[in-house]
Amino acid sequence: MAVLAVLLGVAGAGSGRLQSSEVAVAATGLRFTEGPAVHPDGYLVFSDIPADTIYALRDAGPEVFRRPSGQANGLVFDGGGRLLACEHANRRVSRTEPDGTVTPLATHYQGKRLNSPNDLVVRSDGAVYFTDPPYGVRPEDRELPFAGVYRVGTDGAITLLADDFVKPNGLAFSPDETVLYVADTDRGWLRAFDVRADGTLADGRVFARTEPSGGLRPDGLKVDVRGNVYVAGADGIVVFDSEGRPLETIALPERPANLVFGGPEGRTLYITARSEVYSVIVRFAGALGAARRAD
Incomplete structure (x- = not known):
């Protein structure tokens, strides 16, 4: 693997x-x-699922952050700077402590093993929301x-919030955390839910x-400070x-899976897409996540 400073002509700056x-x-x-x-x-971290590895991307290039990763999929940092992961192979949500210790956060619901946790987000109150497709x-x-x-x-209590999805996938809060957006991939839907005061x-x-066939098939998603929703789909970031x-589609050479806002001003969009990781600067910064709120 390598780090490249290569610009791609798939979409012109300011297009x-x-x-x-x-x-x-x-x-x-x-x-x-x-x-x-x-x-x-x-710095950026990301999963390489079949490599069973979480990488950290620093100036010298990707380096192993955690291996094995349980074939981790979605990742997020909590307000304490600890990495939370949806572990596909282990069918759980975990937390990696600063010393490398891995602590399970969610493994079962009402005594039954979870399916295959896919993606997750942390609310400002510290609660973790995650999707569990099969x-x-x-x-x-x-x-x-x-x-x-x-x-x-x-407190560690696990609450089922919705069970009428085919395959729930990426999820993100609106900037004020009053709305939760969730991808229902196989239906080709982006769904929205109001968030009650108690978090339900x-x-x-x-x-x-x-259209679920040949259409967007929404995967990972994020929200910017203006409330715009960025969705990984078949043609790029919609x-x-x-x-x-x-509003717009950011075209990519490979089909993207997920994305996150980063960079000094929060306007760099990092995109995971098959064999590569891409970056592009956008007009607005991402809505603050738990880790950035804690800064």
Whole structure:
């Protein structure tokens, strides 16, 4: 693998209202990248699922952050700077302490093993929200008859928030954390839920609808400070405004899986896409995550 300072001619700088630079390759020579997250110190970490490795991307290039990773998928840092991971192979959500100790956060719901936790986000109150589709789990190995969205409270209690998804995937909060957006990949839907005062969800609705076959097939997603929703899809990063209207597509050479805002001003979009990691500068910064709020 390598770090490249290569600009790609897939979209010109300033070609849209939001994209402000060319797309650049940040790392290459990987197998299947996912789960980008920005450490409080500013560097990027990401998963390479088949390599069973979480990498940290520093100036000298990718270096091993954690191996084995449990074939980690989604990653996020909490307010204490600890890495939370959705471990596909271990069917759990974990927390990696600063000394490298790995602590399980969620493994079962009502005595039954989780399916395959996929992505997660931390709210400012410290609660962890995650999706649990059945990717990679044989039907005979499933213990839960549904694919859910869950909340793990600061007391460790696991609450099922929604169970009517086909395959819930990426998720992100609105800037004020009153709305949770969740990708329902196989249906081609982006769904939105109001977040109650107690952290549970209400008023689920379809925020944006696409054709599930050959269409967007939404995967990872993030939100900027203006409330625009950035979604990894078949053609690149598709951006919707807060009303669900499409604004722009940031084209990429490979199909993206996930994304995160980072950089000195929070306007660098890091995108995991198959064998490479890309970066592009956009007009608005990302909404603050838990790790950045703690700075």
